[in-house]
Amino acid sequence: MLRVWNLSLLVSTFSLTILGTFLTRSGVLNSVHAFSESAIGPWLLAFFAIIVIVSIGLIGWRGDRLHAPGSIDSVVSRAGAFLINNVLFALFAFVVLLGTVFPLVVEALQSRSIVVGAPFFDQLVAPIGIALLTIMAIAPVLPWRKASAELLSTRLFWPAWCGIGALGISVALGATGFMPLLTFALGGFASGSALRQVVLATRKQGLRGLVGRTNGGMIVHVGVILIAVALAASNSFTHSQELFLKTGTPAYFSGHSFELIEIVEETTDRAISVKALISIDGGKAYAPAITKYTKVGMNIGTPSVKTGILGDIYLTLEPPVKQDSGEAHIKVFIKPLLVWLWIGGFLMAIGTLLAAFPGRRRKPTDATSALIGSNDVE
Amino acid sequence: MLSKKKAKPVAPIAATVVGVVLLGLLWVLVGAKPNPSDNADSPLLGQPAPAVVTTTLEDKPFDLSRRKGSWVVLNFFNSTCVPCRIEHPLLLTFAQNQLSTDNPAEIYTVINDDDDSAVLAFFAENKGDWQKIRDNDGTIAVAFGVAKVPETWIVDPNGYVRLRIAGQLSEGLLDEQMSMLKVQFGS
Amino acid sequence: MAAIASALLIFGGLRDSGPRSQQDRIDAITLRLACPTCQGESVYVSRASAAEAIRAEVARQVGSGLRTDDETIAYIEQRFGSQVLLLPRSSGIDSLVWVLPIVALICGAVALGVVFKNWRTADDGAASAEDSALVDAAMDLDK
Numbered sequence: 001m002l003r004v005w006n007l008s009l010l011v012s013t014f015s016l017t018i019l020g021t022f023l024t025r026s027g028v029l030n031s032v033h034a035f036s037e038s039a040i041g042p043w044l045l046a047f048f049a050i051i052v053i054v055s056i057g058l059i060g061w062r063g064d065r066l067h068a069p070g071s072i073d074s075v076v077s078r079a080g081a082f083l084i085n086n087v088l089f090a091l092f093a094f095v096v097l098l099g100t101v102f103p104l105v106v107e108a109l110q111s112r113s114i115v116v117g118a119p120f121f122d123q124l125v126a127p128i129g130i131a132l133l134t135i136m137a138i139a140p141v142l143p144w145r146k147a148s149a150e151l152l153s154t155r156l157f158w159p160a161w162c163g164i165g166a167l168g169i170s171v172a173l174g175a176t177g178f179m180p181l182l183t184f185a186l187g188g189f190a191s192g193s194a195l196r197q198v199v200l201a202t203r204k205q206g207l208r209g210l211v212g213r214t215n216g217g218m219i220v221h222v223g224v225i226l227i228a229v230a231l232a233a234s235n236s237f238t239h240s241q242e243l244f245l246k247t248g249t250p251a252y253f254s255g256h257s258f259e260l261i262e263i264v265e266e267t268t269d270r271a272i273s274v275k276a277l278i279s280i281d282g283g284k285a286y287a288p289a290i291t292k293y294t295k296v297g298m299n300i301g302t303p304s305v306k307t308g309i310l311g312d313i314y315l316t317l318e319p320p321v322k323q324d325s326g327e328a329h330i331k332v333f334i335k336p337l338l339v340w341l342w343i344g345g346f347l348m349a350i351g352t353l354l355a356a357f358p359g360r361r362r363k364p365t366d367a368t369s370a371l372i373g374s375n376d377v378e
Numbered sequence: 379m380l381s382k383k384k385a386k387p388v389a390p391i392a393a394t395v396v397g398v399v400l401l402g403l404l405w406v407l408v409g410a411k412p413n414p415s416d417n418a419d420s421p422l423l424g425q426p427a428p429a430v431v432t433t434t435l436e437d438k439p440f441d442l443s444r445r446k447g448s449w450v451v452l453n454f455f456n457s458t459c460v461p462c463r464i465e466h467p468l469l470l471t472f473a474q475n476q477l478s479t480d481n482p483a484e485i486y487t488v489i490n491d492d493d494d495s496a497v498l499a500f501f502a503e504n505k506g507d508w509q510k511i512r513d514n515d516g517t518i519a520v521a522f523g524v525a526k527v528p529e530t531w532i533v534d535p536n537g538y539v540r541l542r543i544a545g546q547l548s549e550g551l552l553d554e555q556m557s558m559l560k561v562q563f564g565s
Numbered sequence: 566m567a568a569i570a571s572a573l574l575i576f577g578g579l580r581d582s583g584p585r586s587q588q589d590r591i592d593a594i595t596l597r598l599a600c601p602t603c604q605g606e607s608v609y610v611s612r613a614s615a616a617e618a619i620r621a622e623v624a625r626q627v628g629s630g631l632r633t634d635d636e637t638i639a640y641i642e643q644r645f646g647s648q649v650l651l652l653p654r655s656s657g658i659d660s661l662v663w664v665l666p667i668v669a670l671i672c673g674a675v676a677l678g679v680v681f682k683n684w685r686t687a688d689d690g691a692a693s694a695e696d697s698a699l700v701d702a703a704m705d706l707d708k
Binding site: 419421422490491515516517519520521522523525526 | 646
């Protein structure tokens with residue numbers, strides 16, 4: 001079943017990769033007219049056009065011959081959830097493609113430049129992310145065929161309480177705003193579902209319960225949830241402040257102290273760099289800098305970041321810097337939970353490795369409909 | 379053999395729709411024509427010029443409203459910007475030509491995010507004896523909507539903005555535009 | 566359980582995070598403006614000189630208290646053009662970028678609905694007339 005859909009997804013993936021190469025290599029993103037100046041742009045565009053025309057042509061002409069019997073019985077099944085997940089990701093890809101290509105189209109049609117910036121993607125991806133988190137929460141407990149409401153409510157009981165717990169903790173810690181709170185609640189719910197599967201599998205099989213497609217997949221889920229939570233926290237709750245520091249007098253912001261130790265200047269033959277050494281909370285010194293590249297003449301600011309489990313502290317040095325005055329004008333950005341983005345990614349990699357190991361397999365002498373030890377627990 | 383039910387022709391329809399959209403996109407991208415005009419648009423054209431009150435590099439005060447009665451050319455400049463350096467000889471020629479007209483335009487360089495010393499060094503080496511004015515926190519640039527240099531603006535003797543050229547000047551462009559404007563708006 | 570969740574959500578969602586300081590207003594405005602010399606960075610984030618100048622102007626306008634956030638953004642947009650808006654306007658051709666995802670969502674949802682419905686009504690298991698004739702013919706042959 002769904003062969004034409006699968007084939008279309010494959011074809012789109014490849015075509016979009018080529019389109020991405022074209023967009024970055026041809027300089028089109030700087031200006032629509034840069035395209036005709038680049039040597040490689042027209043070739044890539046032609047390649048993209050050929051791939052698209054041939055694949056769409058073939059699918060349109062012969063696609064119906066691929067039709068295979070078989071169907072998904074019910075929406076409320078793991079197969080149904082996979083299909084919905086497919087459509088959500090396709091929608092996600094469409095939004096990103098639209099946001100990237102739209103300024104080019106407007107510039108080509110109306111000769112004025114517009115910007116589709118990060119807030120566009122944030123605003124549109126947030127609802128898609130929420131839908132994906134919801135499906136991630138329910139799908140692991142769904143059987144492959146049909147599920148009944150009773151089955152769902154039994155299996156989802158503890159995960160749902162995890163979700164409410166996460167919501168309660170976030171509210172208690174002072175988080176506000178509907179979208180981030182919903183993200184935290186669903187994140188708790190989905191991790192409850194994922195961990196339920198892993199816990200049940202390890203109870204039955206010991207360490208072997210961590211391995212295999214299903215369980216490795218659950219660890220990947222947890223990684224994705226951490227990424228979603230980190231994104232929600234750092235996008236919604238970043239706060240910043242400008243501080244005027246004098247050597248010897250610490251300034252305070254958001255529970256941290258910042259003290260200017262000294263301002264140093266480093267000269268190489270390519271650049272002159274002015275750094276402000278700032279000690280955060282009386283500890284190690286961080287050095288945001290402004291570098292002037294002598295040949296080009298541009299001033300480039302270099303920030304300095306202190307990474308922590310609860311959040312990152314990001315320091316930038318603001319011009320003008322008066323070297324011997326013992327004063328520095330800095331800006332402090334506090335970005336909560338940002339490091340969890342990386343931890344989530346790391347977990348996804350680990351989960352993938354775990355999933356690559358074979359889990360408990362069906363014995364060849366069992367009936368095909370027999371339950372496999374690890375997959376459909378309870 | 380079981381009878382086969384006739385499946386609806388989904389694939390051709392979907393393929394046609396997607397194909398049409400993509401071909402449209404390709405056509406738009408390839409057929410995009412670059413904007414040929416040198417003169418850029420601005421909501422300030424035909425309006426009174428924004429207030430410009432600052433100091434020159436010789437530390438004398440400068441006020442744009444007190445220059446009424448003359449045509450004023452403002453050139454936004456940065457000594458490290460390559461197109462600015464390339465167009466500099468054209469400004470010198472323009473200044474020279476203006477001296478032989480009966481209402482010579484006054485040229486002022488607005489320094490955009492640069493050190494005084496770098497600007498002085500540039501003009502010492504490349505000549506250009508008109509006044510250079512400071513724009514320390516970028517107020518003048520923001521008031522005129524200047525993000526990238528070079529840009530050249532022309533203000534008429536009554537203080538109204540008449541022309542904006544965004545980007546590097548081409549040969550003879552400034553002289554040509556200035557003569558046209560003088561004819562159009564009287565001396 | 567649903568009641569507890571909704572109560573917490575509503576409480577948290579509507580809770581006031583404190584009064585907005587001037588710096589908060591400046592941050593909110595600069596987050597909606599794009600730095601004109603950068604590639605899609607907001608004025609809040611960018612350290613380029615054009616961004617510094619725009620930040621200084623926004624700080625001046627917020628400090629004077631004469632304009633609302635939207636009016637300040639309109640002022641800057643007037644000077645620099647549409648390239649300085651980080652989010653496209655919701656009118657004219659720009660609004661397409663907001664409308665098309667919604668259209669795509671509706672198409673996707675409708676397609677899913679149609680597909681699931683077709684699957685449910687597809688095979689009711691009854692034999693077609695052709696199949697019955699085939700079976701009858703086979704049974705006759707057997708006799």
